[in-house]
Amino acid sequence: MKIGDIVCRKKYNKDIYFEIIDIKDQIYYLRGIEYRLIADSEEDDLEVVQPAANSADIVIRKEKSLKGTVLHIDGDEDYLKVCMEKYKDYGITAYGYSFKEEQIKEHIIPLLEKHKPNLLVITGHDALKKNGQKKNENDYLHSKDFVEAIKKAREYEADKDTLIIFAGACQSYYELLLASGANFASSPARKNIHALDPVIVTAQIANTNIKEYVDLEKIIDKTSFKQNGIGGIDTRGVARNLYPR
Numbered sequence: 001m002k003i004g005d006i007v008c009r010k011k012y013n014k015d016i017y018f019e020i021i022d023i024k025d026q027i028y029y030l031r032g033i034e035y036r037l038i039a040d041s042e043e044d045d046l047e048v049v050q051p052a053a054n055s056a057d058i059v060i061r062k063e064k065s066l067k068g069t070v071l072h073i074d075g076d077e078d079y080l081k082v083c084m085e086k087y088k089d090y091g092i093t094a095y096g097y098s099f100k101e102e103q104i105k106e107h108i109i110p111l112l113e114k115h116k117p118n119l120l121v122i123t124g125h126d127a128l129k130k131n132g133q134k135k136n137e138n139d140y141l142h143s144k145d146f147v148e149a150i151k152k153a154r155e156y157e158a159d160k161d162t163l164i165i166f167a168g169a170c171q172s173y174y175e176l177l178l179a180s181g182a183n184f185a186s187s188p189a190r191k192n193i194h195a196l197d198p199v200i201v202t203a204q205i206a207n208t209n210i211k212e213y214v215d216l217e218k219i220i221d222k223t224s225f226k227q228n229g230i231g232g233i234d235t236r237g238v239a240r241n242l243y244p245r
Helices: 077-089 101-115 143-156 174-179 197-207 216-220
Strands: 006-009 018-024 027-032 038-042 046-048 070-074 094-098 119-123 164-167
Touching: 070 077, 070 101, 070 197, 077 094, 077 197, 094 101, 101 119, 101 143, 119 143, 119 197, 143 164, 143 174, 164 197, 197 216
Parallel strands: 070 094, 070 119, 119 164
Antiparallel strands: 006 018, 006 046, 018 027, 027 038
């Protein structure tokens, strides 16, 4: 096996496909192909595979409207490209940038000032560390970085209906992300999330009229692990109707 190979882990019933991104001291470091998860493994637990195609879909209404705009900041450049293509498919204006998770907070305010989006996505990779207790931000790989980025964004815009924030990745510290100012976050049950879950959530909000609250249960039901993977608070849509109809 070599860097770049696609593998699965036998002891986890081959449930997730990973790319080998590094090999050190006979430990293989892995990046989820479809799920925002970083892991490591010994070689004898890995099996080379060919990933099956996967897709996510949402309902976009056909009425004439000005949809909300999205600023998507991602710790994974490959995932960012996939997400940007999906925004394009849904006809939603999105601006995408990739930085290491620990660097995101440094770029948040300049990018918000530049693009003035309705919705902000702060995502990348995360994981609950081995022996983590789920109650301390230091028990997670990048939840602390996401929290710092959220707080910076709320310095720019405190109102949660003016700037709607989705934050988190696989197994993130959900409660702290919400408490820090996110409207939607992962992961209530410390589950993995699909690479496109942030797009599914933000695209629905971008398409919901500003007079309406989004249907939280309907949106979350379209994500990979549903209420176990994504949660949130009451949030208004950001789309505005065009007249005459």
